[in-house]
Amino acid sequence: MIDPKHLRNEPEAVAANLARRGYVFDVAAYRALEAQRRELQSVTQALQNERNQRSKAIGAAKQRGEAIEPLKVEVADLGDRLEQAQQRLTEVQQRLEAWQLELPNLLDERVPEGSDEADNLELRQWGGIPVFDFTPRDHVDLGAQLGGMDFEAAARITGSRFVTLSGDLARLHRALIQYMLDLHISEHGYREVYVPYLVNAQALIGTGQLPKFADDLFCIDHDPEWYLAPTAEVPVTNLVQGQIIEEHDMPLRFVSHTPCFRAEAGSYGKDTRGMIRQHQFEKVELVQVVRPHESWNALEALTGHAEAVLRRLGLPYRVVSLCSGDIGFAAARTYDIEVWLPAQQRYREISSCSNFTDFQARRLKARWRNPETGKPELLHTLNGSGVAAGRCLVAILENYQQADGRVAVPEVLVPYMGGRRWLGEGEGS
RNA sequence: GGAGAGGUGGCUGAGCGGUCGAAAGCACCCGACUUGAAAUCGGGUGAGGGCAUGCGCCCUCCGGGGGUUCGAAUCCCUCCCUCUCCGCCA
Numbered sequence: 001m002i003d004p005k006h007l008r009n010e011p012e013a014v015a016a017n018l019a020r021r022g023y024v025f026d027v028a029a030y031r032a033l034e035a036q037r038r039e040l041q042s043v044t045q046a047l048q049n050e051r052n053q054r055s056k057a058i059g060a061a062k063q064r065g066e067a068i069e070p071l072k073v074e075v076a077d078l079g080d081r082l083e084q085a086q087q088r089l090t091e092v093q094q095r096l097e098a099w100q101l102e103l104p105n106l107l108d109e110r111v112p113e114g115s116d117e118a119d120n121l122e123l124r125q126w127g128g129i130p131v132f133d134f135t136p137r138d139h140v141d142l143g144a145q146l147g148g149m150d151f152e153a154a155a156r157i158t159g160s161r162f163v164t165l166s167g168d169l170a171r172l173h174r175a176l177i178q179y180m181l182d183l184h185i186s187e188h189g190y191r192e193v194y195v196p197y198l199v200n201a202q203a204l205i206g207t208g209q210l211p212k213f214a215d216d217l218f219c220i221d222h223d224p225e226w227y228l229a230p231t232a233e234v235p236v237t238n239l240v241q242g243q244i245i246e247e248h249d250m251p252l253r254f255v256s257h258t259p260c261f262r263a264e265a266g267s268y269g270k271d272t273r274g275m276i277r278q279h280q281f282e283k284v285e286l287v288q289v290v291r292p293h294e295s296w297n298a299l300e301a302l303t304g305h306a307e308a309v310l311r312r313l314g315l316p317y318r319v320v321s322l323c324s325g326d327i328g329f330a331a332a333r334t335y336d337i338e339v340w341l342p343a344q345q346r347y348r349e350i351s352s353c354s355n356f357t358d359f360q361a362r363r364l365k366a367r368w369r370n371p372e373t374g375k376p377e378l379l380h381t382l383n384g385s386g387v388a389a390g391r392c393l394v395a396i397l398e399n400y401q402q403a404d405g406r407v408a409v410p411e412v413l414v415p416y417m418g419g420r421r422w423l424g425e426g427e428g429s
Numbered sequence: 430g431g432a433g434a435g436g437u438g439g440c441u442g443a444g445c446g447g448u449c450g451a452a453a454g455c456a457c458c459c460g461a462c463u464u465g466a467a468a469u470c471g472g473g474u475g476a477g478g479g480c481a482u483g484c485g486c487c488c489u490c491c492g493g494g495g496g497u498u499c500g501a502a503u504c505c506c507u508c509c510c511u512c513u514c515c516g517c518c519a
Contacts, residue, residue: 004478038479038480041478041479041480041488042479042480044488045478045479045480045487045488045489046487046488048487048488048489049486049487049488051499051500052487052488052500054499054500055447055498055499055500056447056448056500057499058447058499058500059446059447059448059499059500060447060448062447063447068499071499072499073499074499075499075500076499078499079498079499224508224509244439246439369439374457374458374474375476376439376475376476
């Protein structure tokens with residue numbers, strides 16, 4: 001949520017910022033509603049004040065042993081007037097709040113202008129693009145040849161956009177996750193957390209998935225409604241929901257391995273082949289909870305932590321700064337890390353690292369105690385994939401493939417693979 | 430699933446329907462004492478919001494929602510959560 005005070009004081013500035021996203025904020029309509037709110041609130045509070053005074057007077061009179069019936073008659077219609085005013089105020093307040101919950105975060109000024117993916121700004125590349133003396137196969141073909149990647153079985157069990165892995169591939173997938181967790185815990189200072197995969201609406205509102213993006217979520221038939229978490233960002237960031245964090249505990253750095261569930265509504269016909277876009281995938285997520293003044297540095301550090309995974313795995317990648325038209329709802333600034341996929345001859349997103357500034361914190365009522373003021377103040381939240389396991393598996397298969405269909409195991413994963421150096425030979429394949 | 434207890438400020442914990450936003454303690458801040466610190470003493474200290482934006486005035490908040498009442502932290506209904514015991518169980 002955008003700071004309501006800022007919204008009130010400078011709606012034009014907010015509108016101008018949001019316009020960069022292509023979001024139209026109707027300042028006049030907002031002003032009108034806000035004026036209504038102000039008027040109704042003043043009236044309501046005046047009535048409440050009167051009620052309080054009268055009630056106190058009645059209480060005092062009663063204690064003096066005076067008759068209170070005449071006093072009660074005087075306030076007979078006060079209750080009705082108050083209730084009416086309150087109802088209208090509540091209605092306007094709810095409309096305002098609903099509106100504010102649908103406003104995306106303000107963009108940082110460094111976010112490049114643009115309308116879509118094509119306008120994202122490349123910041124750096126790492127690793128040479130591999131050259132093959134044969135036509136590289138994609139991960140689906142490789143998986144079929146290696147055995148153990150079965151989309152048909154998953155379709156029987158559930159439907160499209162699911163996969164089953166078995167043997168070496170299942171183990172490699174698990175090895176990746178273990179490796180990433182170990183790296184972030186032992187070298188990057190994160191604390192591992194285990195969290196619920198089913199989350200309630202309030203948690204999703206807190207991080208910004210609701211109310212606007214309900215179509216992207218799987219909802220469970222349960223009262224109250226529960227949703228399958230689309231990313232660990234939701235349960236992990238909500239660890240600080242409603243909390244006041246002491247300064248000496250900050251910054252908080254959490255890493256969590258979870259499955260992620262996405263309805264992928266609106267992506268029909270997109271990436272229908274293979275594991276790139278699934279309803280269910282595994283991810284190792286990095287979340288940071290920081291003091292406001294350090295969040296921009298934290299974004300650089302967090303992105304570096306995600307990059308470290310790809311460097312250690314020897315996977316070529318680039319980092320792009322998402323443009324104003326492509327950046328997510330809650331983010332003030334986002335770096336996407338894109339890994340090279342030889343079969344597609346292009347970079348594909350494997351991590352997305354964002355600074356949400358105080359946008360999520362305001363929705364979450366997540367605060368820290370600022371020692372300079374002694375008061376609880378909104379903190380800043382960040383997160384990034386570190387990294388998506390499914391897509392990383394794809395990248396390893398495609399980048400490490402050999403002419404004969406075997407796949408080399410990245411050096412750092414060998415210990416996690418029981419010493420195995422090759423997929424496609426020996427037991428397990 | 431069955432039975433019971435409870436959810437109050439940063440924490441612990443009081444609170445006959447009427448100056449209760451809430452006692453007390455802890456923690457914290459300021460001051461005094463002290464060479465300094467500790468201890469002690471005095472004072473202060475919840476959050477969100479509206480109007481004024483000089484001081485200030487006012488509203489809301491005692492798990493969530495609804496109700497009774499002139500008036501609710503206090504009574505009623507309902508939902509959620511926590512704890513204890515029993516049952517079942519990965």
